[in-house]
Amino acid sequence: MSKEKYIKKPSSRALTFNKSFLLSIIFHSILLFGITITAVKNLPIFQDTPIINVKFANSEIDIINNGDNFDNRTSPIESFEVLNSGVKEVSFGSPSINQIKRLEETSQVTNAESLYLNLWQRNIEMSGNEIMQNLEDNIEGGSVQILAKIDASGELIDSQILISSGSQALDIMAIDILKKSAPFQEFDSSMLAEYQVLEIVRDWNFSSVLN
Known part of the structure; x- marks a missing residue:
């Protein structure tokens, strides 16, 4: 089977x-x-979009009394210490209500000033990028050095071009961006204890705008 x-x-x-x-x-x-x-x-495809980048200019710190001669100004800095963050904190002598402080690349700044500068720069770059992206005319890129004079309430009281980009259109646009970015932050108490006016000198670097 x-x-x-x-x-x-x-x-x-x-x-x-x-x-x-x-x-x-x-x-x-x-x-x-x-x-x-x-x-x-x-x-996202990275395209050549117009940008503005703001950097410190190459200079030194200036503490200027309104009644002093520009050539004879002094810096009443008594001491400074390097903080853990890498920012240098500056201790000044007796503050004057008429005192003006200028901040440039090699300036030693307090924590409050470092924060203020970061906010100031961010505000300008945001406004500048928006303005440049809406331009109808072509503009060649370049660098311009600008002095911005700000009072304690954050108002822009003066602006000057210290070093021109060589392009009148670019220089005018840079000043226009600065004015449209104002007002800025008010000074905090530690800044007010030392001065009433802040001068910020920076190099503004622009990329080309080709429409």
Whole structure:
């Protein structure tokens, strides 16, 4: 008597399940692939957008009394210490209500001044980038050195171009950006204890605007 091997045939339910599982894998693979392609396709493309970058100018600190002669001004700095943040804190002599402080690249600044400068710069760069992106005319890039004179309430009371970019259009736009960025932050109590007016000298670097 021959023995027949018993072969169990897969049930229709198993076939249906396997087919559904396979279709599900294919569907999700296509979906995942499509999402990946879409994400890659929509990645931002870095274009040559106009920017303004503000840097400290190359100069030294000046503490100026309004009644003093410019050539004979002195810096009544008694001491300073290097803080952990790398910012130099300056201790001044007796403050005068008429005193003006000028901040430039090599100026030693307090923590309050460092924060003030960062906010001032961010405000100008945001305003400047917005203005430049809406320009209709082409402007060649360049660098211009500007002095901004700010009072204790944050108002811009004077602005001067110390070193021209060589382009009248760029110089005018830089001053316009400065004026439209005002008013700025008010001085905090530690700044007010030393001076009533702050002069900020910086190099403004512009990229070209080609429309």
